[in-house]
Each structure stands twice: as C-alpha cells, then as structure tokens.
Amino acid sequence: MGKTEAAKALASVLGRELIRLQCYEGIDASAALYEWKFPRQMLAIRQAGDAYVNLYADEYPIARPLLLALQEPRQRLLLFDEIDRADREFEAFLLEFLSDFTISIPERGTIRAAEPPVVVLTSNRTRELHEALRWRCVYPWIDYTDPALETEIVMMRASTVARATAERVVAAVNRLRAEPLAKPPGVAETVEWAEAATLLAAQGTPWPRAFARAIGVALKDQEHLSFLASRLDALITEAVA
Template sequence: MTDGPGELRARLEKTGYLVDDGLAIACFLALKLHRPIFCEGDAGTGKTALASALAQVQGAPLIRLQCYEGIDASQALYDWDFPRQLLHLRAAEAVGVTDAGRLESELYSRRFLIARPLLQALETQPSVLLVDEVDRADDEFEAFLLELLSEYSVTVPELGTLRAASPPVVVLTSNRTREVHDALKRRCLYHWFDHPGFERELAIVRRRQPQVTERLAAQVTAVVQTLRTQDLLKPPGVAETIDWAEALDALGATELDAELAVATLGSVLKYREDADRARSLDLSAILAARGA
C-alpha cells in the first residue's frame, strides 16, 4: 500500500508505465478500498499494461483471465482433474479399497481440484487479477463475476466455501465491443482510456524504447497521431506506436522518411484498407508539418 496517489504514480512510472492524475487516483482508491477498477477504451491504449504495472508495484503475480464468447464459470474458476481421479480410482481398486465413502472423499479432495484464474487469484496473496476483454463474455458470465467480486469467495460443493484471506487487486478491461451492464460497472471504479496527446505518447515511446533516437521516436509519434485522425477501420494504439518504433530501430533507422514509413506500415496498421489509406497521405508533408 502506498501513502497516496502521488507516490503510487511515481512507483508506476518507475515500472515504465506513465499515468495521469485521474488514473493514479483511481488506482490508489482501488488498492485502498479493495474495489475493482474497470478500464474501458480503444484497443492499444494501455489497459492491459496497467495490470502488469500494478503487479510490479505490488510485488505480486499477475493472474490473467482472457474472456471470450461462451466462457463459463468452470473455465474461469475451477475444474476437477478427471484423468488423475480415474488413475487414483484404479489404484485404489488394485489394492482392494472398496469403501465408497472413502473413495468419494478422496476423489473430490483439494489435491484433484484444478484452480483456474479466478480461484488462483482468491488463493494467492497478494495477487493482481486481470479480467481481460470482459465485453467479449456473455451476460451470464457478467452476473457470475459480479457475485464473485462482491464477496471474493466461491463455494465448491464438495469442499465448501473458499474465501480470499485478502482480496486481490482486480483490473477489468473492455474494448467496448458491447456495453457492459451497469451492475458490474457500479461495483467498480471506472476509468476511460483515451489515446494520449503527442507529448505524452512521445514520453511513453521514449520510456518503453529508450534505445530509439529521440528524432525517430518523435517522427513515429507524429505520424501515428495523424493516422488516428483518418477514417481507419482500426486506428493504431500506443502499443502499435511502440511496436513501430522498435521495428524501425531494428532496421537500423535513426530517422523516418516517407519511403521507409510506407515500407513498414505493417508494424502499425493491421488492415489492408487502412494501409491503402495511409499510402494515399502525403507523409513527407506530415513529417515536415510536425517539425519532426
């Protein structure tokens, strides 16, 4: 636990994750009040990276649950190790164990329980639980999450109630492919992740890719900022800016020109239509206008 939002912000920035005052306060309150933080915004704006940075600050493992359509409680919470249970049953029969009650209690003991991410987070202190892209899950799974995050406990019929000795730090992310229900949002602290301005994005690139020249980092950031103003299918996020700078540096580039930018667009744009749109721009003029 930190003394205040300012100290937490400084500790997050030491991990290489830059935050503004609003996010620093939200994170501090999440730690102080044991409330999940709900991070919503476009892909590539740093939502997932926040959970990793918080784990580093806390000195805790990051436990990730990747949501997808059709995910259910057994895939997220726990399951029984049926192959091991079967081997145990055969071994017991081989040595003549016939007590059905004993066999059942052994088969459904903790040793055969496979903890999935949610149960792992409840049983690991401290821990940071990342529930990534919760908007991809369905309504039933949202309701299940709401119940679990309210009590930080789960009931396994064969074992009883398993409760977290100390609640994990919970980060939920959403790319807003659909609206998440208000009930789940109300349980959380909320923060909207927007694309950063030029100066802030440049600082992020310089922090994450310190080997890249200052001029190249500024040029890459300038072009990406312009690309986001175009009518693209998927505007590039900060993650793509970082990837592009890293790719150019790997090619030995110390500065960017229009020809090199076009040749390496695959590092920053992931749709053919977006790449075609970028090629139609006067990239030389963009670089000159930015003074990069």
C-alpha cells in the same frame, strides 16, 4: 498495451502478484474457477484397487484465476483482461462473483475470500457492458499519453530504435489518431511501427520509404488504409519533416 500495463503497475505498487484472466468469446466458468485433474484421479483409482480414494483431495483441483484470487486476496490482484470479448453469460457470472466474492465447489463446499480482493477489468469498448457491472466498478479513462512520454515508451520498449525514429513515428501516430478511424493506433502499435521501420531501414529500404512501408503495423484494416490513401504520403511527410 496501456490498460494491461496499468494493471501490472498497480499490482507492482501494491506488492501483489498479478493473476490475469484473458477473456474471449466462449469463455466459461470452468476456465475462470477450477477444474479437476482427471488423469490423476483415474490413475489414483487404478492404483488404489479396492481401497477408498478421496478424488477431491487438495492435490486434484486445478485452481484458475478466480479461485487463486480468493485463496490469497491480500497477495494477489485479479485482472479480467478485455472483459468485453466475453459472452453476456460470463458477464452475468462475473457480476455474481463480484457481489460476494465466493465460489461454490460442490465436492468441497463454499470458498469465501477473507476480504475482497483487488479486481481490475479492462475493456476495448467493442460492446457495452451491463450497467449493473459498470456500477460496481470505479471507471478510470486512460487517454493517449503526450508525445514526449510516448517517445520514451518507444525507446524503452524497442531498444534498437533511434530516438529520431521514435519521435517521427509518435508524430505520425498522433496525426492518425486525429482521423475518424474505428480503432486508432495505440501505444503498442507505435512501438511496433518504430521497430518495423527500423528493421526495414537496416535491410536497405531507404528512409522514408521504410517508414511508409511499415504502416501496416499501425493501421490493420484495409478500409483505414483505403480511406487514408490519398493523404497518407502527406501525413508521413509531415511526420518525417
């Protein structure tokens, strides 16, 4: 949640529309650039009969995030969310795009941004990005926030959570982050844990049992739960105390 929210905040500060491209394994250029409205093109051909039809007029292409960003570079911020989930091929394509900010549409020509758009890339570090791509970026590291601010985030995001619950969940999450976990819980998991514990307590599960039962929204790996099984009660007791 923190990385994407940072991009949203930057777009808000700059007064720009956020154009978000969620990256995933198998994503290709057409998902990022443009595609054609084939059903409308076929309908236009049938309706035209023997008349000439321009199948590449303005009403037929569907602009995807990269094309949208190039069309209005001063009004938009382009976000590549979780770029490390994409394939190496897409990463190479992105490297070329960031070099000159142009898109070539064979049927319409080359579109070049009037000025370089603001581009943000986020990564979960599931794999190393190509060095050439990293060297084209300014790299800010977003660390976990301090407990007081994280508590305020929980209160803002989860309106039904009591402040005492938020404080206890934040304390527990910070203890979990000190453990050697492959992926420690982030702020999003803190919010979810607080909401889940509050819901269980409202349904009659006594505290701190509700707190302990909801830990599955913070630790989403059986190996992590098994690793901490012997110390889990102590960690939760310390946080609740």
